[in-house]
Amino acid sequence: MIRLGINIDHVATLRNARGGTHPDPVRAALEAVRHGADGITAHLREDRRHIRDEDMRRLKAALTVPLNFEMAATDEMVAIASALRPHACCLVPERRQEVTTEGGLDVAGQKDALAPKIRRLQTAGIRVSLFIDPDAAQIHAAAALHAPVIELHTGAYAEDPSEGALTRLQDAADLAGALGIELHAGHGLTTANVGAIARLPGLKELNIGHFIIGEAVFVGLGQVIADMRHAIRKGRGETDHDRRK
Numbered sequence: 001m002i003r004l005g006i007n008i009d010h011v012a013t014l015r016n017a018r019g020g021t022h023p024d025p026v027r028a029a030l031e032a033v034r035h036g037a038d039g040i041t042a043h044l045r046e047d048r049r050h051i052r053d054e055d056m057r058r059l060k061a062a063l064t065v066p067l068n069f070e071m072a073a074t075d076e077m078v079a080i081a082s083a084l085r086p087h088a089c090c091l092v093p094e095r096r097q098e099v100t101t102e103g104g105l106d107v108a109g110q111k112d113a114l115a116p117k118i119r120r121l122q123t124a125g126i127r128v129s130l131f132i133d134p135d136a137a138q139i140h141a142a143a144a145l146h147a148p149v150i151e152l153h154t155g156a157y158a159e160d161p162s163e164g165a166l167t168r169l170q171d172a173a174d175l176a177g178a179l180g181i182e183l184h185a186g187h188g189l190t191t192a193n194v195g196a197i198a199r200l201p202g203l204k205e206l207n208i209g210h211f212i213i214g215e216a217v218f219v220g221l222g223q224v225i226a227d228m229r230h231a232i233r234k235g236r237g238e239t240d241h242d243r244r245k
């Protein structure tokens with residue numbers, strides 16, 4: 001079964017709109033777990049626009065499922081993550097002015113700078129994942145840095161679900177498999193577009209946030225997680241009966 005990680009960043013976006021404590025992203029994470037989330041993802045941005053340091057500490061203390069800490073590959077973030085020791089760190093690119101993560105990390109172009117940071121996280125016992133575009137050079141660079149996991153940025157496919165965009169993701173998935181790298185995917189996924197992504201060869205995990213949190217306003221978190229699971233199984237040609245396999 002594909003693991004479903006729920007990204008709770010945008011519960012914090014809503015909380016921060018009023019500067020108080022409600023809605024609490026940790027409560028949302030626990031609720032997502034109660035409804036079957038296999039993991040929780042949270043992105044501590046350098047500008048702290050949604051998730052904050054204290055949220056990460058509280059998530060680490062409260063969760064019984066793996067915590068996937070998304071972060072820029074900066075010395076500050078590496079120090080925070082090394083002290084917190086989440087299950088995984090997913091290194092993502094950040095541009096202060098962007099509305100959301102626009103592309104993948106340029107692993108090929110920043111190999112020398114990334115190598116010691118990845119080593120430090122791994123020394124702290126953290127599983128490192130690299131959030132990259134579906135590009136062969138980036139995947140070879142991830143392999144050269146001994147990253148055990150890559151997460152493919154599915155944003156281009158979500159924006160324009162063309163054959164070309166899907167073929168790029170499939171080719172990248174094949175290459176990751178050939179190089180022995182565990183495959184995750186995420187960004188911009190919805191119940192309508194997740195099907196083809198769920199069929200990527202070797203895919204082990206999806207991380208989905210914005211759609212799930214937004215849709216929860218209308219149908220509730222439990223229902224949208226169930227709907228997402230159903231869409232994933234349908235995309236893979238599985239029946240709901242197959243769900244315990």
Ligand SMILES: CC(=O)[C@@H](O)[C@H](O)COP(=O)(O)O
Nearest residue numbers: 009043070092099100101187
């Ligand atoms: C890296 C990624 O795809 C998501 O975590 C996304 O970045 C969520 O945070 P933003 O919506 O602030 O980009």
Ligand SMILES: NCC(=O)COP(=O)(O)O
Nearest residue numbers: 007186187188208209210
């Ligand atoms: N890494 C992708 C993620 O965690 C969620 O992205 P989105 O669904 O909020 O676009």
